[in-house]
Amino acid sequence: MATGSPLLQMERIDKTFPGVHALDHVDFDLYPGEVHILLGENGAGKSTLMKILSGSLEADSGRILIEGAEVRHNNPDRAAKLGVGMVYQEFSLVPTLTVAENICLGDMPRNRAGLIRWGEVYRRAQDILATLGVDINVRAQTSSLSVAEQQLTEIARILAQEPRILLLDEPTSALSDTEVDRLFDIIRRLQERGVGIIYISHRLDEVPRIGTRVTVMRDGRVVGTLPVAEADKNTLISMMVGRRLAEQYPKTVSQPGPPVLRVENLTAEPVLHDLSFEVRAGEILGIFGLMGAGQTHLAHVLFGLEPMTSGQVYIDDEPVTIRHPTGAIRRRMGLLLRDRQASLVPVQGLGPNITLPKVSQRALLGLLNLRSETQIASQYIADLSIRPPQVRRPVKFLSGGNQQKVCLARWLATGARILIVDEPTRGIDVGAKAEVFGLLDRLASSQNVGIILISSEMPEILAMADRILVMRQGRFTAEYAYGEATQELLLKSAS
């Protein structure tokens, strides 16, 4: 498939941010009709490289050639005109506009008088969605769509511009398996039309399914580029992290203690129905479900973010009513949200972010101990090897994996005995994943924390959970002990 002269060449691209050498003379190329997969841990420089290509960042030095012609003074407009289309990880949709408006945004069909031809707008949007094989109402307001539907709309929006070079940044992170299959079909069709595709992913198992070549980046450098045939999982992992990870899922199987959290007949209309379960000290309870099965809602209800219609929660056999996170934290509960952006204060440093739940327990005019705050931050930076190890660095400059460690450090600092983690490895890299799991395992096995692990990643839940509850439409449909379940069983119970 990959033949002829390169569609894109990026030569010796160099970029420095204050304090970080983000790209160190990176070379990258792309041929027509190939899917070039770009792998790397968070902070390896993939996104920076792609932003330079799509014109939203400027390189300090280096050249970009598209079909042999150098692109000077790149900007998003020029890149789009040259046929570079980018599907970002964060959606760039306007939530209050309709699906069709979003798809045609920036290129609305107009009549002679310069007025918008609405019929044409809807027709065009409909056509593009039809080629994607998805059924989304083009007149619906975008904010009413599910995350997966928004992701597909986003892809449709870019495809409407008929790009020759298509950048996909983790396009499958919000998609279900069938939707992923459909996306891969579309990618193959685009390949046949000679579109070059750059595909950024964290999911190593996608590499052989869709890729032509793989480039691995680490610390702003290209570690190597291989044909997919030579890129087996272990090779890729060792290239990504610079070491071979013998243990991706460190797991200590131990005897759990008495229940720390017991839930009886919990109902939260209209999402959750009659849920009863318990979590023991030192146990990791996995809750598996497909998107929208209600797992996240359950976490929010337990933590006091959403109201409960009926039912009773017991902590250490004592009935409790939690109406606000403050109460949950006081009872030494912790929650790691699915969305990291929603749990960090981006402009503040590590110290304030880590101690925030402790601060919320103080009286309004209670004095803070800034020195101990710095000590706590330094301690967790060392314990969890947070990089870069700077207490004052605003957390918005940290990579996803390191941000996740900051979120976890928060609940270590409050000494949480019940920890609910919702998709703790969403969008973080292999190395950080292993560290997060190592930490969860240590918390459960040696500190007797009861952990609820909510995940839709079957390998991780199978490997890490002592017990798995499967959820479908707000009800539990099955329970499996450690080692009992398989991916097939989980899927069958969940759908």
Add this chain to the structure above:
Amino acid sequence: MSEKNLTETRETRNELVATLASSRIVRLLRHLLIHGGPVIALLLLGLYLQSATPYFWTESNLVNVARRTSVLVIFAVGQTFVILTGGIDLSVGATAALAASVSAVTMTQQVNVFGIKFGPVGFVEGLVIALLVGTGAGLVNGLLITRGRIPDFIATLGTLEAFRGVALLTTNGLPVPSYYTDAPKARNYLPSEVIALGSNDWLGIPIAAWIGLAVALASWIILKYTAFGRSTFAVGGNREAARVSGIKIERTKIGVYVVSAITAALAGFVLMGRLNSANALMASQENLNSIASVVIGGTNLFGGEGGVFGSIIGALTIGVIGNGLNLLNVTDFYQRIIQGSIIVGVVIFDQWRRRRFGA
């Protein structure tokens, strides 16, 4: 120059820059340059005025600037709390006028509140009444926003009008003290302490400036060292994160509006002392000037970043601009244009700085 040479030169330059950047003095200078924008702007302004007019850099003029700016400083410090949470308080001027009017009326005549007759009261009681009125006004704002679930802008836009109305009712639309009143036991003067507060000096510095300084210092301590201060930053920095971390958003919101209104009431009280009178329409420019001071001082209008120090610098900048233009005999019409341009210019520079240095 060939491309290779160019690249090498660039690399050498980068290394040189890196070496320089690592030295401590350069780091300090860089820090000042990046974060000290407002201070530098104020210094440049001062230097320019010194060369442009012989009257600016004189003791009497600087004392005058301090006296005039102190009231704005007090307003701006309170406004900083609100803006740090991502809110905005448009009612500070009205709150100040209301607090000053109510306390002026009780200090100059006998009042009848629900059948209880008292007054005219003294200085201390008058001050306490002003601060209580401020607290009430802040509670109204805070409750409207949190319980009424309406945007900060709308809530305080409404109370801005309403507070002025209550102040007009209280004073019958007259300046207080007034010669035209037939109220019982009426006096036609304010307690001398009130006037001293607004007009006298202590150690060569206006008492109003000391008050401004004390308010700023107390606020700085609250913001840096208390749970309330930390909550203020967290709510503005990421409301959702604050909530998940157990911060009580509503309580924090109400808190910042109470702080803002109490400082506004205090500012109104000091202003009354300087003017030797209170009226329902006083402090009409202070709403927007206090917001401008906070923004010039580098506090992010969307919340989460900034502090009272910047707001003081911002208030001083506005004060110095006004004073300087007066000294340069620029008429009020031009003054407004220039002041507006400078406010926008400073913020443009600040936004550029944030983008460029990611600070």
